Amino acid sequence: MKKLIFCAALFFCLYWLVPLQANAQQTFGFSAVGYDDVTNTVYGSSTTVVDYVGAFHYTAYVEGYLYDQSGNLLDSGYDENYFIAEVLTIAPALPVTQYTLYSDHYLVARYFTTVVIRECDPYCYYCYDYFADPYCDSYCYSCYNDYWWDPFGFSFGYPGYYGPWWYFYGYGPPTNLEVEYIYLGTTSDSLITPPPQPPQCGNLTVTVGSFYGSDAGSNLSGQTRHVLLGSTVALAADIIPETPGTFRWSIAGSHQDSPSGTNNSTDDIRWTDEGVHRVTVTFVKNDGSCQASTSFNVNAVVPTLGSYMVRQNVEQAIINGNCSRLTGDTFSLGCFPSPLGILFDATAAAPTDSISVPSDSHIKFVQIVSQYRRRNTIPYGTQCVTSRTGGYSDTVTGWALDGSDPYDDRPDRLGVANFTTTYIATIATSDSPANPLNTPLQYQSLDVNDQFEMYVIYFVGDPQHPDLARVIGKASWNWGGNVEFVPDASDYSVSPFHPFSTIFSGSPANDPMRPYTGLAKVLETDWAACPEFNPPACDPDGTAAAACRRRGYRYEWDPDSCTCSYIGML
Amino acid sequence: MRSRVILMIAILLLCSTWARTQKPVTNPPQKVNDRSVEQLDRLTEVSIMPVGYSRRGGSYALQQEFRTGEPIRVALIITNRSTEILVMDKGDRFFHYRPRLFKDGREVEYLEGVKKSIDSKDKYGPNGLSPVIAVTLEPNKQTTVEYVDLAKWYGPLEAGHYELTLGHRFHHKGPHVQSNTTTFDVSP
Numbered sequence: 001m002k003k004l005i006f007c008a009a010l011f012f013c014l015y016w017l018v019p020l021q022a023n024a025q026q027t028f029g030f031s032a033v034g035y036d037d038v039t040n041t042v043y044g045s046s047t048t049v050v051d052y053v054g055a056f057h058y059t060a061y062v063e064g065y066l067y068d069q070s071g072n073l074l075d076s077g078y079d080e081n082y083f084i085a086e087v088l089t090i091a092p093a094l095p096v097t098q099y100t101l102y103s104d105h106y107l108v109a110r111y112f113t114t115v116v117i118r119e120c121d122p123y124c125y126y127c128y129d130y131f132a133d134p135y136c137d138s139y140c141y142s143c144y145n146d147y148w149w150d151p152f153g154f155s156f157g158y159p160g161y162y163g164p165w166w167y168f169y170g171y172g173p174p175t176n177l178e179v180e181y182i183y184l185g186t187t188s189d190s191l192i193t194p195p196p197q198p199p200q201c202g203n204l205t206v207t208v209g210s211f212y213g214s215d216a217g218s219n220l221s222g223q224t225r226h227v228l229l230g231s232t233v234a235l236a237a238d239i240i241p242e243t244p245g246t247f248r249w250s251i252a253g254s255h256q257d258s259p260s261g262t263n264n265s266t267d268d269i270r271w272t273d274e275g276v277h278r279v280t281v282t283f284v285k286n287d288g289s290c291q292a293s294t295s296f297n298v299n300a301v302v303p304t305l306g307s308y309m310v311r312q313n314v315e316q317a318i319i320n321g322n323c324s325r326l327t328g329d330t331f332s333l334g335c336f337p338s339p340l341g342i343l344f345d346a347t348a349a350a351p352t353d354s355i356s357v358p359s360d361s362h363i364k365f366v367q368i369v370s371q372y373r374r375r376n377t378i379p380y381g382t383q384c385v386t387s388r389t390g391g392y393s394d395t396v397t398g399w400a401l402d403g404s405d406p407y408d409d410r411p412d413r414l415g416v417a418n419f420t421t422t423y424i425a426t427i428a429t430s431d432s433p434a435n436p437l438n439t440p441l442q443y444q445s446l447d448v449n450d451q452f453e454m455y456v457i458y459f460v461g462d463p464q465h466p467d468l469a470r471v472i473g474k475a476s477w478n479w480g481g482n483v484e485f486v487p488d489a490s491d492y493s494v495s496p497f498h499p500f501s502t503i504f505s506g507s508p509a510n511d512p513m514r515p516y517t518g519l520a521k522v523l524e525t526d527w528a529a530c531p532e533f534n535p536p537a538c539d540p541d542g543t544a545a546a547a548c549r550r551r552g553y554r555y556e557w558d559p560d561s562c563t564c565s566y567i568g569m570l
Numbered sequence: 571m572r573s574r575v576i577l578m579i580a581i582l583l584l585c586s587t588w589a590r591t592q593k594p595v596t597n598p599p600q601k602v603n604d605r606s607v608e609q610l611d612r613l614t615e616v617s618i619m620p621v622g623y624s625r626r627g628g629s630y631a632l633q634q635e636f637r638t639g640e641p642i643r644v645a646l647i648i649t650n651r652s653t654e655i656l657v658m659d660k661g662d663r664f665f666h667y668r669p670r671l672f673k674d675g676r677e678v679e680y681l682e683g684v685k686k687s688i689d690s691k692d693k694y695g696p697n698g699l700s701p702v703i704a705v706t707l708e709p710n711k712q713t714t715v716e717y718v719d720l721a722k723w724y725g726p727l728e729a730g731h732y733e734l735t736l737g738h739r740f741h742h743k744g745p746h747v748q749s750n751t752t753t754f755d756v757s758p
Contacts, residue, residue, distance in 0.1 A: 232625075324702045325607070325659055325741050327695060336702050337606065337657040359628030367701070385699060403661050403701040409717050410705070411629055418628045432659070434698035462623035464719060465641060522662065523687060524694035 025054045025152040029062070029105035030165035031189040035093060042066070042193065044075070044089035046103030048184075050082075054107075054170070057151050060085035061106035061181065069098035080108060093193045100190035105168065107182045109148035147176035154182050164189040201290035205240045206247075206283050208294055212421075213355035224297040226351040228419070229274055230460035230468035231360040233298065236266045237281040244286040253277030253300065270460075271300040272468065303361070303458050305473035306347035306424070308506030310454075313339050315481050315496035317437060324434035329492070331446055332434030333479040341432035341479065346456045346506065348472055350423040358419040363472070364406035364463055365415060365429050367454045368516045370398040372480075373435060374447040374530055381546050384530035385521050391532030395451045399516040402452065406463050416463050427456070433479055437492065440524065448480035449497075455513055456506065471513055475506030538562035606656055610740040613652040614707065616747045618736050620754040621645045621717060630717055634754045638729055642754070643717040644669070646736065650707035658740055660715055661701035665691040668737035668746050669723055673730045681725055695742030729758045 028049040035042055046064030063078040066089035074091035089101065152170030155177055168184040207219040211234040227233045237247045247264045251257055255277070257269040271277060277300065282293040313334035320328060323335035333341030348363045350356075372386040388398035408415025408429040417425040433450060437443050456473030459466035481496035539545055539562050548555050548564035556567045621643050622633035636642050646667075650656050660666060664687040671678040680688070707713050718736070720727065733753050737746025 324698055325696055326698055327742055330698070332698070336659060336704060340704050341702070357628075360625065362628070371699070373699075403703075404663075404719075407701065408660075408703050411714055415703075430704045431661075432702040432704065434702065436697060440694055461625065462641070464643070464717070465623075520699065522664070522697070522699040523690040524697050525686075525690050526699070 025154075025170040026051060027054060027058075027060070027105070027107060027154070027168045027170075027184060028165070029103060029162075029168060029184065029187050031064070031101045031103040031187040032164060033066070033099055033101040033189045033191050035099075035191055035193050037194070037197070040093050042074075042091050042093045042099045042191075044099075044101035044189075045086065046077075046089070046101065046187075047084060047086045048103075048105040048107075049084050050107065052083075054152065055083050057110055057149065058107040058154070058182075059110060061108050062087055063104040063106075064089045065102045065104075066091055067100050067102070068094075069100075074099075095193055095196045098190055098192045100188060102186055102188045104186050105184045107154050107184060109150055109177065109180050109182065111149040112146040112180075113149060113176060114146055147178065148180050150175050150177050150182060154184065157184060159183050159185040161185070162187045198284065198288055198290045201283075201285065201292045203241075204243060204283065204285075204290075204292040206237060206281055206292050206294040207240065208235055208237045208279070208281050208296060210235055210355035212357050214352060216355070220296040220355075221294040222296060224276065224299055226354040227271060227298045227300050228350050228354060228356040228361045228423075228460075229300045229302050229458075229470070230270055230272060231356040233269045233271075233356050234266065235269065235279070236261070237283070237294075238265065239283045239292070243283075245283050246286070248282045248284065250280040250282065251277065252279070270467075271298065274300050274302065276300075298355075301351065302470045302510070303348045303350040303363075303419070303423070303425070303472065305456060305506070305508040306349040308344075308346045308456060308473045308475060308508075310342065310344055310475050310477060310504050310506060312342045312477060312479075312498060312502050312504070314498050314501055315448075315479060315494070317483050317492040317494045319491065324432045326434055326436045327439045329437035330434050331437055331448065331481070331483045331492075331494070332432065333498075334432050336432035336434070340430045341434075342477060343428070343430045344454055344475065344506075345426070345428045346473055347424060347426045348419075348456065348458060349425075350419065352423060354423045356419075356423075358421050358423060360460060361419045361425075362459055362463065363417055363419075363425045363427055364457050364459060365408055365427060365454055366405050366457050366513065367402040367407045367431070367452055368399050368514060369402040369453075369520050370395055370451040371400070371520055372398070372447075372449040372451075375435075375527070376444040376446075377441050378444065378546065378550055379441065380527070382530055382533055383527040384533075385526045385528075386531065387517070387521065389531055391530060392447065392449055394531075395449075399453075399514055400518050400520040401516055402520050404464075406457075407454070409463055437483065437485070442485065443483070444485050446483040449478065450480055451478045452476070453514060454506070455509070471509050471511065473506050474509040475504075607741045607744070609652065609654075610656055610658055611744055611747060613650065613656065614658075614740075614747065615649040615651055616736065616738045616749040617647045617649070617712075618644045618718075618734065618749045618752050619647070620734070620752055636727075636754060636756045638756055638758050639726060640756075642720045642727060642756070644720060644734060644736065644752070645717055646715045646738070646749075647712050648705075648707060648715050648738070649712045650709055653709045655709060656707040658705050658707060658715075659702045660705055661703045662691070662696050663700075663716075663718070663722075664688050665696045665700070665742075666739055667718060668739070669718065669720070670735050670737075671720070671724060672733040673728070678724050678727075678732075680723055684723055727756050729756050731755050 032045045044066040046062045048060040048062040050060045061080040062085040064087040066075045075089040077087040079085040079087040151174045153172035154170040209217050249267045253271050254273040255271045257267050259267045276297050280295040284291045317331045321330040323330040323332035374384045376382050388394045415429050417427045419425045454475045455471050457469050458472045459469040461467035484493045555564050621630035624631040735751045736749045739746045
């Protein structure tokens with residue numbers, strides 16, 4: 001009965017949540033049949049719901065018919081009301097029997113127009129208008145008829161048989177009807193009652209425990225334990241005293257499970273939605289004479305970020321630095337292999353009373369980047385590597401996956417880590433971005449504004465193709481600056497983003513990752529025109545600008561006036 | 571007067587202490603060549619094995635039988651044969667790796683986009699646009715460096731018997747250190 005009420009409430013909410021369709025009124029009809037194992041009764045609920053606007057012109061009407069599998073009508077009823085018409089039908093239930101409820105849904109027109117008919121009927125020997133009709137005699141009398149108003153044209157619908165629920169639309173046009181009751185259609189629902197349950201075994205006790213967790217092996221009956229969302233929970237049931245029979249697992253919540261072991265005594269369960277779910281284990285004796293059961297609750301949760309520390313080094317331009325395994329002069333964050341550019345250390349934790357298989361849950365890093373690098377070289381002028389549409393300052397567009405997912409797939413608590421038996425996982429990785437300054441050709445200037453987001457992801461299954469993944473932490477960082485070549489000194493002047501090394505923390509997060517497209521650009525051939533670079537009409541191919549740059553750093557090109565001016569010693 | 575002097579000294583001390591904790595913008599302009607690059611070529615051994623994800627162990631494990639469409643990964647394992655800690659980098663797969671895959675004796679071609687990428691990397695070397703992830707190689711130990719996804723190089727593999735080797739290049743103009751040959755089968 002509770003299930004029935006729940007279904008009714010659910011459908012009612014569903015009805016009011018669905019937006020009204022434009023240019024058509026709608027009426028909702030549904031049927032629900034339920035079984036109450038306490039009273040051993042089958043209940044049927046038939047409902048017609050008229051929406052607020054429609055209720056001005058129509059009342060709701062429903063008829064409910066409850067049949068058994070032999071076609072015997074067990075109960076029926078009808079109801080008419082302004083907004084909701086509902087009829088309950090009820091019948092005693094037999095085990096393993098199909099029961100079907102049919103609900104006929106109607107609208108009842110509320111308004112009518114009276115039409116006085118002044119035509120004579122010469123065949124039926126009486127007329128409708130005594131005064132106007134020459135055939136009329138003393139038996140004739142004036143007569144009239146009522147025409148029912150169907151402003152939304154429900155009578156033009158297509159009545160039929162539907163499943164448990166259906167929306168009936170009034171497509172129009174407005175019309176007058178001779179009938180007051182407008183048939184919309186029929187919905188139906190059915191169920192098969194369960195086989196009879198054996199009585200409880202008074203002398204048997206069922207226990208259930210987990211293979212993992214701080215109290216592995218102990219009886220969890222009546223208790224609540226945390227589990228990690230998506231990860232395997234390995235459970236075992238036992239019967240005391242030992243008795244031949246079979247275990248049956250009843251698991252609430254969205255899940256996957258695979259019972260196994262002797263008489264299904266073990267079960268591996270993975271919940272895929274968060275929240276509290278009930279596990280019930282029922283033991284049925286081999287002779288079917290009686291049964292015993294127990295239950296406990298699990299609370300499925302996503303682990304949380306424990307700590308997330310980021311240590312970032314300074315940007316530097318180094319003559320013949322070979323930083324990050326590049327060749328020659330380099331502009332880099334840190335100078336790989338020592339010091340590294342930026343280091344990430346993250347920890348995730350789940351409740352200590354968890355009972356999931358620890359090694360089934362992992363964390364990993366995934367990094368996305370919005371690149372922007374702009375260089376100026378003598379032969380090619382100004383070029384960029386970026387996917388941004390708005391140029392240097394546009395940090396909203398151009399996001400792409402940096403490397404691969406996972407960012408670093410090394411096992412053993414490096415790039416990817418399993419949770420430990422105390423439900424803690426720790427990962428660490430690094431990045432040392434850099435840019436060459438004189439390979440494959442000498443840069444006159446370089447501007448870097450690379451924006452990054454390094455996510456900590458909880459996941460279950462294959463790191464590259466996880467069954468389930470959730471963001472639990474995020475650190476935003478960037479590196480860059482401006483480097484200008486000083487030819488006379490064969491050196492570089494540098495304006496770095498980070499003149500000092502810094503330490504900061506990533507933050508807990510549960511929003512999905514920022515949307516990104518494809519992979520970051522990584523090839524030398526990806527240097528191309530900058531998005532914000534609009535060559536002036538006076539120098540469309542950039543020849544004059546390039547000639548100005550070749551004169552050295554004491555000359556400055558003004559793209560507005562297309563002039564090359566001497567700016568002297570800086 | 572005396573208190574003002576003490577205050578000034580205190581401020582100077584504080585400033586100097588703060589300055590010491592900060593690293594300067596400019597490092598020494600010249601850097602000594604990193605000898606560990608050549609050591610990586612000489613003192614490491616590269617090996618590979620086909621793997622699949624094992625839910626039971628919570629990690630990748632040796633697997634030599636695959637179904638078509640199933641992800642085929644190759645564990646790249648590097649052994650440091652020296653007595654010193656070595657540091658290598660990873661993250662630029664089209665620079666570092668050169669797999670060679672043979673199906674029933676015939677070499678399988680790279681995807682078109684891969685050819686373009688490796689041509690660029692062969693010509694220009696690394697350019698700092700890919701992640702540079704530091705990997706520490708402990709002395710006389712094997713380190714699993716990466717799980718290379720063959721689909722990114724060859725696309726989905728057809729059914730057949732495969733042989734694979736992988737060359738690993740640690741630095742620009744360095745040799746491709748060759749791995750062992752490993753085999754696996756893909757069945758429909």
